[in-house]
Amino acid sequence: MYGDKTKTPWTPILNTYIARNKLFNIGGDGIAPHMTESAVIEYNFIDGYNTTSEGFNAGMWVWNSDNALFQYNEATGGISIRDGMPWDFDQANKGTIYQYNYSYGNEGGTLLICPENEGNGIVDCIFRYNLSYNDLYQTFTIGVGDTAQNIQVHNNVFYLDETMNTNHMVAQGGNNHAEIFNNIFVNYGTGTYTKKDKWQYRHNLYVGHNVPDYETIPDVQPLYSDPQFVNTDFPVRFLIRIWKHVM
Template sequence: MTIPLPRRSGAVHAAGAALVAVALAASTAPAASATASTTGRDNSGQVQYVDCGAASGKENGSRNRPWRTLDQVNGLNLKTGSSILLKRGSRCTGTLAPNGSGRKGDPMVIGAYGSGAKPVIDGGGNPETLLLKNTQWVEAKDLEITNSGNPGRNKRGVRVQLQDFGTGTHYRLTGLDIHDILGDDTKGTEGSAGILFSVTGSAVPTKFDDVVVSGNTVTTVDREGIYFASTWNNRPVHGDYDPDGPAYLPSTRVVVRGNTLKDLGGDGIVITATDKTLVEHNRLDGFQRRSAGYNAGMWPWNADNTLFQYNEVSGGETTRDGMAYDIDEGTSGTVFQYNTSHDNAGGFFLVCTATGTLTDAVIRYNISRNDHYRGIETCSGSFDRVHAHNNTIYIGEGTTQTVINENTTNKHDITFTNNIIVKQGTGTATFNLKSNTVTLSHNTLHNTQNTPKNPNGTTTDPQLTNPTGTLPDALRLHTRSPALRAGTPVPGSPRRDLYGNRVGNPPNMGAYQGRGVAGPPRPTATGDVGNAS
């Protein structure tokens, strides 16, 4: 059977409020420390010590006579709740694929002992570097993971795989430094990635439950950064639906938090076949750098009720997507809030479906600065109930953007409300609307061209402050801004903005909901005059 893959080309307000409450509860899920050295239980062989630089001898896995190769560890039938501790400052080559698991209150821990730099596992060109297959109650932390050998081969840094397993519970990946995973240009359940959670097989309904991926760095990886994929993803909401394949069984209680990703060949963070996933406080800089396919920064596909918040994405390359964020096919209940985006060649946002469905999505209280090409782009298919409100899009000197770009006349049910669009300097900000199903109201559209009808809106300068400052502190409203309290209440809106200010009634236009800040507002550039519509 061909495994359906997410296509890359590419939720209501009331549901959004409920989703935030669920996600905030999920955000309290415990995560292992990403900084402290691992300590283990050294009784009855429960701790297996590994030092690949140790002198040969009669190894038995004790601290005095540690294992010297990963193959020695892989050959053990580990007791439930065993620890595997690699010596700091050491380097092991090959694949670590332990045979064991933990249990509630007694997880299997893979980590470090001693002092010094994190221990290195070098995959040596093999497909897997750290493989955790058909296990649960497992935690991996405080390791350096690399795999630059045989560049262009299908490979992964960390792969957590369940094959015909049932429900696997409790996975923690924390404090891992993953770099130079020089894989091929594939993605999916067998694709190349820094971190891959992979559900495979079709005989036993299988999913992940209770996953935390937190405080890791993922640098110089081809193709994917952090990717969740499953063969149990079949339902008619996406165009790759296979009625003869496994049914739909989403993974649950997934949190991806506080990770730093840089220099990725393809996508950054991709969530598929999950329900109520939380993706927050991640930083992505540099993606879609070496892939021939279509890739974006952070996005869900065929997943429900995903919340993306407090993330920052920059450095997307090419216009084969290349935008920071995407709400893709087969999704329902997606919320993007409190995120920032800047300097992406492909733009700010994609909302995309082709032959499947996409419903009930919310894009709110986000900031985009100097994203090129497009603000919000649609794909060839139709979708329903997408609400973009209270976002600030600043398009500075030398940047050109199509603020909303429809590439077909198909139905694109978007409401665009209380947003601020400011164009400054050379370049243009235009609209390309074709479907007559995009509804605008109460927006500030300053220095835009082909400006559509915008009831109760304005073209007046909103007086944004400090446009070149650090995000999100930049681009607030001045105390004299006409956008203060000029918006309209939006049902289901959160109580606060990304700065922590209370949302008023009526709200401000744009992402900033405070009373206004003192200081010099954005200066008017000579190029503004020529861009006025």
């Protein structure tokens, strides 16, 4: 068990399962089962979070937890850049996975990577097979700490239409490590890309405006071809529509 070295002993909550909830207009955090081991959070929908708080709140995330799995969730309406994004690799996380999730219209962007300078940091976390559509601010927000290791972001689609000024990649935050590979970055807006030291980029596909050259994003074998999406009419409240047929 991983946990936070400042909490002795670390005694997690077990058998946590959170599924098929609809949340609206949440003042602070949406779903946040902290101090858990192998929690599963799936098929949840949230529209509006951090709506009244002056603190830092995200959509669905854990803190001081091992092996949490977030999948088939939908999140929109995150308010502000404190934090205001749906997904968050936060302090003292090991083995957290986000997969098959859908986010759109969140003011804080898409994914927060938030290590601190103390504690056990963020290790072996994966963000894969997710779809982000018109999330604002910046696709990734990175905390100031140096304790994030082996973060993998792969096989996702990050899509921005012509109305957006979101920056897909930024250089902020601490001296941490992440691998960004096999993703599709679509930018029809005015946002830009900036490389981050110790981040490794490979086999990503870049489409639209301000496509980065190697000096901007040192991607190994980048792609620039048309991803040939069949339909870019992205749905809203997609999960709720599905539930009408399966629940």
